[in-house]
Amino acid sequence: MKKRLLDYVSLLLLGVVVLFFLYQKGYIFADFETLHVKEAYTLLHQHPQEVLLLDVRSEDEYDHDGRIEGARLVPLGVLEKNLKMLPKEKKILVYCRSGSRSISASRLLQQHGFQVYNINGGINAWRAEGLPVL
Numbered sequence: 001m002k003k004r005l006l007d008y009v010s011l012l013l014l015g016v017v018v019l020f021f022l023y024q025k026g027y028i029f030a031d032f033e034t035l036h037v038k039e040a041y042t043l044l045h046q047h048p049q050e051v052l053l054l055d056v057r058s059e060d061e062y063d064h065d066g067r068i069e070g071a072r073l074v075p076l077g078v079l080e081k082n083l084k085m086l087p088k089e090k091k092i093l094v095y096c097r098s099g100s101r102s103i104s105a106s107r108l109l110q111q112h113g114f115q116v117y118n119i120n121g122g123i124n125a126w127r128a129e130g131l132p133v134l
Contacts, residue, residue: 032106032116037126040093040119044070052090056105057097057123066133068095068126076101083112095119095126 035043044051048070055062055071062073074082076096086092092114096102099122106118119126127133 032110032118034118034120035093036120037129037131040095040117041126041129041131043091043117044093047091050091052087052092054086054092054094054105055096055123056094056101061097065097066123066127068123069132069134071095076105079105080108083109086114088114091115091117093117093119096122098122098124 044053053068053071055067055073056076056079057065057073058075059073062071067073074085086109092109094102094105094109094116095118096105099118099120102118102122106116109116121128123133
């Protein structure tokens with residue numbers, strides 16, 4: 001009986017871990033779109049007046065690790081305090097280093113009524129595709 005209960009508890013914990021992982025990666029309960037870096041690049045260059053590129057990394061990363069041209073820096077830790085400086089009429093493309101912080105930022109922005117697109121894989125994926133970085 002104890003072994004069977006332990007099996008159920010283990011299975012339940014595994015399910016919780018899997019759901020948490022899927023949530024953190026933006027695969028479930030995400031009300032925003034995720035774009036491949038090439039899609040984001042195309043959108044930025046075909047409709048520059050309709051799009052704001054938002055970098056949610058730290059200031060140090062922005063200054064020393066490169067950035068995508070035209071990006072506005074608002075680190076994730078201060079994003080909620082600075083929502084008023086972001087235009088609601090534009091599509092907001094969000095990126096970070098690898099994609100985790102940008103998912104959190106995308107969730108926050110979506111909850112506040114912004115039209116949000118998360119750039120999958122962040123600046124690392126951008127670089128891997130050979131796209132330009134300053």
